Amino acid sequence: MTKENYLDPLKWTEDGLIPAIAQDAVSGKVLMMAWMNRESLAQTVASREAVYWSRSRQKLWHKGESSGHVQHIQFILLDCDNDVVLLKVNQVGGIACHTGRESCFFQGLVGSEWVALEKEAVIKDPKEIYSHE
Amino acid sequence: MTKENYLDPLKWTEDGLIPAIAQDAVSGKVLMMAWMNRESLAQTVASREAVYWSRSRQKLWHKGESSGHVQHIQFILLDCDNDVVLLKVNQVGGIACHTGRESCFFQGLVGSEWVALEKEAVIKDPKEIYSHE
Numbered sequence: 001m002t003k004e005n006y007l008d009p010l011k012w013t014e015d016g017l018i019p020a021i022a023q024d025a026v027s028g029k030v031l032m033m034a035w036m037n038r039e040s041l042a043q044t045v046a047s048r049e050a051v052y053w054s055r056s057r058q059k060l061w062h063k064g065e066s067s068g069h070v071q072h073i074q075f076i077l078l079d080c081d082n083d084v085v086l087l088k089v090n091q092v093g094g095i096a097c098h099t100g101r102e103s104c105f106f107q108g109l110v111g112s113e114w115v116a117l118e119k120e121a122v123i124k125d126p127k128e129i130y131s132h133e
Numbered sequence: 134m135t136k137e138n139y140l141d142p143l144k145w146t147e148d149g150l151i152p153a154i155a156q157d158a159v160s161g162k163v164l165m166m167a168w169m170n171r172e173s174l175a176q177t178v179a180s181r182e183a184v185y186w187s188r189s190r191q192k193l194w195h196k197g198e199s200s201g202h203v204q205h206i207q208f209i210l211l212d213c214d215n216d217v218v219l220l221k222v223n224q225v226g227g228i229a230c231h232t233g234r235e236s237c238f239f240q241g242l243v244g245s246e247w248v249a250l251e252k253e254a255v256i257k258d259p260k261e262i263y264s265h266e
Contacts, residue, residue: 006245019152021163028161030154033217045242077238078247080230084166086238097213105210105219109178112139114211 004045007038011083017053018085022096025074025088031096032104034061036085048073050087067129069093093124100124137178140171144216150186151218155229158207158221164229165237167194169218181206183220200262202226226257233257 010018017035024031034052036044040060043051050071054061064070071089078085097104099122106120143151150168157164167185169177173193176184183204187194197203204222211218230237232255239253 004245006242006247009247019166021154021166023163030156030163030219032212033152033154033166045245076242078240078242079165079237080232080234080239081237082240084238086163099213101213104212104214105217106213107211107215109139109209109211112137114139114142 004042006045007041009082010041010078010085011081012038017055018083020050020052020085020087022050022071022087022089022091024091024102026090029103030105031071031089031091031102034063041085044073044087045076050089064092067093067095067098069095069129071096095123095129098126098129100126100129137175139178140174142215143174143211143218144214145171150188151216153183153185153218153220155183155204155220155222155224157235158223162236163238164204164222164224164235167196174218177206177220178209183222197225200226200228200231202228202262204229228256228262231259231262233259233262 012018016037019033020036021033022031035055037053040051040053050063052061052063070092073087073089075088094102101120101122106117107114108117145151149170152166153169154166155164168188170186173184173186183196185194203225206220206222208221227235234253234255239250240247241250
């Protein structure tokens with residue numbers, strides 16, 4: 001169990017997780033939301049790079065470990081209920097999404113349809129991003 | 134069960150919920166994160182005002198119903214995994230937090246302590262906000 005004191009006031013879920021929102025520190029764009037456990041937040045604070053907990057893979061996920069699209073932490077905020085964390089980050093490559101877009105939030109509700117927004121363009125082909133794997 | 138088609142692609146939790154981040158449409162400030170069920174998202178879309186699901190009260194929560202601090206919806210976005218919603222809102226009163234602050238994210242990690250940031254000032258005393266109840 002990681003012992004850093006700043007982890008204790010946080011309200012973790014039954015699975016020991018907390019939602020973490022990543023926001024671009026410069027543009028203010030919301031890039032993604034993922035989950036952290038105690039160890040991932042402790043590693044994030046210590047390394048100043050975002051480390052999440054991958055629920056699908058059930059392991060620590062150092063953001064950018066395969067893509068190179070690391071998130072450098074500028075500041076970490078906590079909400080009034082102590083149950084959501086907000087990371088202000090500098091996004092390496094300007095791409096947070098595995099689809100090659102700046103932000104994971106690229107689908108907009110237009111009428112009653114979710115539409116991939118043209119202004120949220122693919123900056124780099126995912127095949128190219130992950131080609132070295 | 135609400136039947137709007139745009140609800141179907143969303144990945145709801147086992148409890149039928151999805152996280153919803155509210156961001157100020159003008160300033161880009163992240164205001165809060167709460168949860169929605171199908172009915173609350175349907176009401177949000179229909180009324181163009183944010184309606185969440187209160188997990189503590191286990192009921193629909195029309196944001197601003199007691200405070201007057203309604204959130205007018207400008208646009209709704211969905212992430213690449215279809216499991217997080219992002220609301221771009223105009224925040225009535227410029228106050229989203231029940232503590233009387235603009236944003237719920239007012240605690241910053243300074244060293245190893247969470248500190249209520251002076252720049253995230255209390256705009257209105259909560260006693261005044263909720264005095265009519």
